[in-house]
Amino acid sequence: MKEIIRMSEITRRYQMGAETVHALQGVSIQIYKGEYVAFMGPSGSGKSTLMNMIGCLDTPTSGTYVLNSNDVSHLTENELAEIRNKEIGFVFQTFNLLPRASSLENVALPLIYAGYGRSEREEMAYKALENVGLGDRALHKPNELSGGQRQRVAIARALVNNPSIILADEPTGNLDTKTSYDIMDLFQKLHDEGNTIIMVTHEDDIAHYAHRIVHLRDGLVESDSPNTNVRRAEKVTSE
DSSP states (O other): OOEEEEEEEEEEEEEETTEEEEEEEEEEEEEETTOEEEEEOOTTSSHHHHHHHHTTSSOOSEEEEEETTEEOTTOOHHHHHHHHHHHEEEEETTOOOOTTSOHHHHHHHHHHHTTOOHHHHHHHHHHHHHHTTOGGGTTOOGGGSOHHHHHHHHHHHHHTTOOSEEEEESTTTTSOHHHHHHHHHHHHHHHHTTOOEEEEOSOHHHHTTSSEEEEEETTEEEEEEEOSSOOOHHHHHTO
């Protein structure tokens, strides 16, 4: 399998007044193309900091981060923005949709920064919406959609650039139980199609849809092991 992510001895320190916070304390991890990985850990464990590092939203204090054979450890903000737009699709707990824009316009947003023309953007965005089962909601605005539909729009936006990685930060955190399982069913479908998915969650049942679970504690990897009992969404929704 092709290695997409290699992190070696990553540290991240923040200065909070007189106090130094050691958010990550020498994390080393590899992730391969087509993996489905969940990061878990208590509040303050470093999982969100690690997610920000993987998503090129932050840079390490020390250590090396190689993404798709490119060392991105110490790039400028503009260079990181270019990598984010090309390599990474983000799915957030709060959806982060533009309230006055249609589903189609929200999904097409990353393509504007990538330099695509309008007709090509709309065609690609519509295909992404169809892929998540929302082709018939292309002209609806976020306030005309349910929570689950809004998260599907966010997932379509994450997919539209055909990124190397889908990063999902608590993707079911604002959804009810049934809708959460519907969204995990969609992630399962995307993984079956060959997408690489990295998810942060504090919910044990959601983490068990992933094929590999990484537990963090105090800025360190506490455990990293295959999930031998992968939970399939179809089983849950039929109960």
